[in-house]
Amino acid sequence: MAAVELTDLRKSFGTLDIIKGVDLAIDPGEFVVFVGPSGCGKSTLLRMIAGLEDITSGELRIGGEVMNGVDPSQRGIAMVFQSYALYPHMTVRENMGFALKFAGIARAEIDRRVDDAAGTLGLGALMDRKPKALSGGQRQRVAIGRAIVRDPKVFLFDEPLSNLDAELRVHMRVEIAKLHKRLQSTIIYVTHDQVEAMTLADKIVVLRSGIVEQVGRPLDLYDDPANMFVAGFIGSPKMNFLPARIEAAEAGRVTVALASQPGVRLDLPAAAGTAKAGDAVSLGIRPEHFVAAGTGDADLAVEVDVAEHLGSTSYVYADVAPGERVIIQQEESRHATARGRLVVGLPAERCFLFDDAGRRIR
Amino acid sequence: MTIARANGLKRSYDLNGWLFIGPSVALIAIYLVYPIFRSLYLSFYAGKGMMMKFAGFGNVVRLWHDPVFLSALTNTVVFFVVQVPIMITLALMLASVLNNDRLKFIGLFRTAIFLPCVTSLVAYSVLFKSMFSADGVVNASLLAVGLIGTPIGWLTEPFWAKVLVILSITWRWTGYNMIFYLAAMQNIDRSVYEAARIDGVPAWARFARLTVPMLKPVILFTTITSTIGTLQLFDEVYNLTEGKGGPSDSTLTLSLYIYNLTFRYMPSFGYAATVSYVIVIMVALLSFLQFYAARDRS
Numbered sequence: 328m329a330a331v332e333l334t335d336l337r338k339s340f341g342t343l344d345i346i347k348g349v350d351l352a353i354d355p356g357e358f359v360v361f362v363g364p365s366g367c368g369k370s371t372l373l374r375m376i377a378g379l380e381d382i383t384s385g386e387l388r389i390g391g392e393v394m395n396g397v398d399p400s401q402r403g404i405a406m407v408f409q410s411y412a413l414y415p416h417m418t419v420r421e422n423m424g425f426a427l428k429f430a431g432i433a434r435a436e437i438d439r440r441v442d443d444a445a446g447t448l449g450l451g452a453l454m455d456r457k458p459k460a461l462s463g464g465q466r467q468r469v470a471i472g473r474a475i476v477r478d479p480k481v482f483l484f485d486e487p488l489s490n491l492d493a494e495l496r497v498h499m500r501v502e503i504a505k506l507h508k509r510l511q512s513t514i515i516y517v518t519h520d521q522v523e524a525m526t527l528a529d530k531i532v533v534l535r536s537g538i539v540e541q542v543g544r545p546l547d548l549y550d551d552p553a554n555m556f557v558a559g560f561i562g563s564p565k566m567n568f569l570p571a572r573i574e575a576a577e578a579g580r581v582t583v584a585l586a587s588q589p590g591v592r593l594d595l596p597a598a599a600g601t602a603k604a605g606d607a608v609s610l611g612i613r614p615e616h617f618v619a620a621g622t623g624d625a626d627l628a629v630e631v632d633v634a635e636h637l638g639s640t641s642y643v644y645a646d647v648a649p650g651e652r653v654i655i656q657q658e659e660s661r662h663a664t665a666r667g668r669l670v671v672g673l674p675a676e677r678c679f680l681f682d683d684a685g686r687r688i689r
Numbered sequence: 690m691t692i693a694r695a696n697g698l699k700r701s702y703d704l705n706g707w708l709f710i711g712p713s714v715a716l717i718a719i720y721l722v723y724p725i726f727r728s729l730y731l732s733f734y735a736g737k738g739m740m741m742k743f744a745g746f747g748n749v750v751r752l753w754h755d756p757v758f759l760s761a762l763t764n765t766v767v768f769f770v771v772q773v774p775i776m777i778t779l780a781l782m783l784a785s786v787l788n789n790d791r792l793k794f795i796g797l798f799r800t801a802i803f804l805p806c807v808t809s810l811v812a813y814s815v816l817f818k819s820m821f822s823a824d825g826v827v828n829a830s831l832l833a834v835g836l837i838g839t840p841i842g843w844l845t846e847p848f849w850a851k852v853l854v855i856l857s858i859t860w861r862w863t864g865y866n867m868i869f870y871l872a873a874m875q876n877i878d879r880s881v882y883e884a885a886r887i888d889g890v891p892a893w894a895r896f897a898r899l900t901v902p903m904l905k906p907v908i909l910f911t912t913i914t915s916t917i918g919t920l921q922l923f924d925e926v927y928n929l930t931e932g933k934g935g936p937s938d939s940t941l942t943l944s945l946y947i948y949n950l951t952f953r954y955m956p957s958f959g960y961a962a963t964v965s966y967v968i969v970i971m972v973a974l975l976s977f978l979q980f981y982a983a984r985d986r987s
Contacts, residue, residue: 379883400889412880416902425898426888470884477888 328391330355330513331376331481336385338371338537345371347537348385353481353515353530358507361517362524362560363534369517370485372534376515377406377483390480402481405474409486411466413458413473419445420454423473437476444472447509448502464495471506484516488523500526521561525549533557555685558611564642566611567653568681573606581688583610583680587648591625593675601688602680608688611679614642614656623672629653631669645669732966734959741959748963758964760938761946764851768942769919772855777912780863781904784870785896799871802864814928817857818844844929847939854940857925862918866911873907874900909983913976920968920975923948943968 331353338346346368353359361369374380376387378399387394394402413422420441427437445451448468458466467487474482487503488496504527507514518524524531525545533540533548533556541553545561552558558566570586581597584590586607593610602608620626629645632652643655655671680688735744735751752758786792787799805813820826821843828840843853877900885895901908923944926934932953934941943964950961 377883377887379886399887404887406884406887408880408884410878410880412878412884414881414885414899414903416905426885426890429890429894473884473888 328355329353329388330357330390331515332386332388333372333376334386334388336372336375336387337383338368338375338380339383345537346375346383349537349539351532351539351542353513355513356511358514358516358527358529359532360524360528360530361515361532361534362519362521363540364560365519366536367534368537369519369534371537373406373483373485373515373517376402376481377404378402403479404481404483405477405479406483406485407467407470407474407487409489411458411470411490413466413469415458418455418457419450419461419469419472422458422469423476426473427476440476440478441472444475447475447506448472463491464499467491467499468502471503475510480513482512482514484514486517486519488518488520496523503527522563525561531561533560552679552687554687555609555611555681558679558681558687562613564614564654564656566613566679568609568611569647569651569653571608571610571680573602573604573608576603581680583608585610585627585647587651588627591627591673593625593673593678595675595678595680595688597680597688602682607683609681609683609685611681612673612677614654616674616677617655617657618672618674620670620672622674624675625673626670627673628668628670629655631667643669728962728965731959731962735957736959737955737957744959748960751960752963752967757938757941758946761934761941761943761964762967764934764938764940765920765922765942767851768855768858768922769916772858772919773912773915775855776859776863776866776915777908779859780866780911781870781901781908783863784867784874785900787867788871788874799868803868804864805861806865808861810924811928813861814857814925817853818929821853845936847936850930850936850940854922854925854929857929858919858922861925862915866915869907869911870904873904877903905983909979913979916975916979917972920944920971 329352331351333349333351336346336349337344349372361372363369371380375382376389378394378397382395389402389404414425417425423441423444424437427440432440441454445454448471450465450468450472453461453465453469458469461469467490470487484503488499491499500523503516507527516523516527528545530542531545531548532542535556541548541557543551548557548561552561555568559568571583572586572589574582574584574592576582576597578599579596580594581602582592582594584592617623617627627647629647631643631645633644635642635644639658641657643657645653645655647653655669682688731741732748733743733745734741735747736742783802787795787802789795792798821828823840823842823845825843827843828837831837832840841849843849881899881903882895885899890899921944922942926940926942926945927948930936930940932945932949934945934949947961947964947968950957950964
C-alpha cells in the first residue's frame with residue numbers, strides 16, 4: 328500500500344487552475360522531491376497534502392485513508408517550513424514540545440520525545456535558547472525536531488534550505504539525507520533547486536504549470552528525460568539545445584542536420600511515425616557529453632566566447648552560430664581559453680532529439 | 690588649514706541643526722517644560738486666586754483630607770482598572786477576527802470599528818446623552834426586549850453613570866487600539882499558525898499561547914497609552930455630565946477635578962497643580978509596573 332496516493336488531484340483559485348490533475352503514488356519510506364521552477368505549483372501541491380489548501384477535486388490518500396476533508400492535525404503528517412515557523416517567544420524545548428501538550432501526551436513522554444529528537448539533531452546545548460539566539464541552520468534543525476517529535480507517517484518539507492547560505496545548505500542537505508536514512512520515514516520535499524532534488528531524492532517529481540512532467544529516479548531523469556523541459560531542468564549547467572532538421576527518416580532511424588551547420592549530421596534512433604523528413608527538431612546534448620574532435624559521430628565547430636575555470640572542470644561558452652550559444656564542459660582543460668575556433672565531437676548515443684512541441688523523439 | 694575648515698564646517702552644521710529644531714525647542718520649552726516646572730513650583734503654594742503664599746507640603750496634606758479628591762481618585766482608578774482590560778481584550782478579539790482574510794466586507798468592518806475615534810467628541814457625547822437618557826433609545830430597546838423592567842438611570846444613578854462613561858470610552862477607543870493589534874498581527878509569519886494547525890494546536894491556544902505572547906510589545910504599548918488616557922480622562926465626563934462629574938461626584942475624574950479647581954470654583958492653582966502631580970506619579974508608577982510585569986525574563 329502506498330504511503331501517500333494522489334489521484335487526479337486538482338486545485339483552482341476561481342477560474343485559475345493551479346494544479347491540473349496530478350496522479351502519484353509514494354511508497355512507505357520513500358524520499359520524494361517535488362521540483363520545478365517557481366510558480367509551477369509544487370508548494371501548493373504540498374500544502375494540499377498537508378491540508379493547508381483545500382482540494383478542488385481528486386482524491387488524496389495517506390496510509391490508505393482518504394484525507395480530502397480531514398483536519399491537518401489528523402493526517403499523520405508533520406511539516407517543516409522555509410521560514411522555520413518557530414514560535415519566537417518559546418525556547419527550543421518549548422517549541423518542540425508545545426503541540427504535544429494538546430495531544431494529551433503525558434509530560435514525561437513529551438520530555439522523552441523532545442530529548443530523543445534533540446539528541447538525533449544535536450540540539451542538546453541549545454534547548455533553553457530562544458529562536459532569535461540561533462543561527463539559520465540551528466533554527467531549521469529545531470523546526471525538523473518539532474516535526475520528529477510528532478512521530479508522523481509522512482514528513483513534508485517546503486523548501487527548507489532556501490533561507491540558508493550556500494555552505495550551510497550543503498551541510499543541511501547531508502544532514503537531512505542522514506536523517507532519512509536513520510528514521511526510514513516517508514518524506515515529501517519541495518525545492519526549486521535541482522541539485523537538492525538529485526542528491527536527496529529516491530524519486531523526483533518534475534512539475535511545470537501544475538502538471539507532472541516526469542516522475543522517476545534522479546539518474547533516470549538525467550539519462551532519459553521525457554521531454555525538453557525535464558532535459559533542460561535536470562542537470563547543471565543545463566542541456567544545450569541546437570535547432571536542427573530531419574534530413575531523412577527510415578525504419579527506426581533518422582538523419583538529423585543542424586540548422587546552422589547543415590554539414591553536421593547525426594544518425595539517431597526514432598520510432599516510426601515520430602518524425603518525418605523536413606521536420607524542425609531540437610538536438611539536445613549535455614555540456615559534459617561533448618568529446619574530442621574526431622572521436623564522436625560528427626564534429627561541431629564553435630566560436631569560443633568565454634571560458635570559466637573551476638579547477639577540475641572548465642566551462643567553455645561558445646557560439647555555434649551568432650546567437651546560438653552552447654556550454655561545453657571540459658575536464659582539466661586550462662588551455663582551451665583563447666577566443667577562436669574550437670572543434671568538438673558529438674557522440675550520437677549521448678544526443679537527445681525533441682520535436683517542435685518539446686516531446687522526446689526516440 | 691584643513692582642521693580650521695573642518696571646524697568651520699562643523700560649526701556651520703551645528704548652527705544649521707539648531708536653526709532647524711529651534712522653533713520646536715522654543716515651543717516645547719514655553720508650552721511644556723516651563724509649565725511642568727511652574728506647576729511643580731505652584732504645588733508648594735496655597736491660596737485662592739492670586740492670593741497665594743508658600744505652604745510647603747500643605748497641599749499634599751490637604752489631599753488626604755479632601756473627600757472630593759479621594760472620590761475623584763477612586764473613580765479614576767475604577768475607570769482604568771475596569772475599562773482598560775475590557776477594551777484591550779475586546780480590541781484583541783476584534784483584531785483577531787478582522788485579521789481573517791476570508792471574512793466578507795472586511796474593509797467595511799475595519800473602518801466601522803475604527804471610525805469612533807475620529808468622530809467629533811462633542812457630537813458623540815450629545816448622541817450618547819440622548820440615547821442613554823431615561824426615555825432614550827437604549828432604555829426603550831432594553832424594555833422592549835424585556836431585559837429590564839424599569840428604565841435605567843444612566844445619567845442619574847452613580848453606578849450606571851460610571852457604566853455609561855466606561856461604555857462610551859470603550860466605544861471610542863477600542864477601534865483605535867485594534868488597529869495596532871491588526872498591524873502587528875499582519876506582521877506575524879502565517880506559517881507559524883500553519884505549523885501550529887498541522888501540529889494540532891487548537892484555535893484557542895493559537896490565540897492565547899501564540900498570538901497574545903507575540904503581540905506582547907504592542908499590548909504593553911497600548912496598555913500604557915490607554916492607562917495614561919484613562920488617568921487623564923476628562924472630555925467624555927465633561928460632556929456627558931455638563932462638567933459636573935455627577936451624579937454626586939460619581940464620575941468625577943482627577944482631570945475634571947483639576948479643571949474645576951482651576952476654572953469652575955474660586956481658582957486654587959497651587960492645589961490644582963498638586964493634584965496634577967498625583968496623575969504624573971500614578972502614570973509613572975503604573976508604566977513602570979507594566980514594563981516590569983512584561984519584561985523579557987530570559
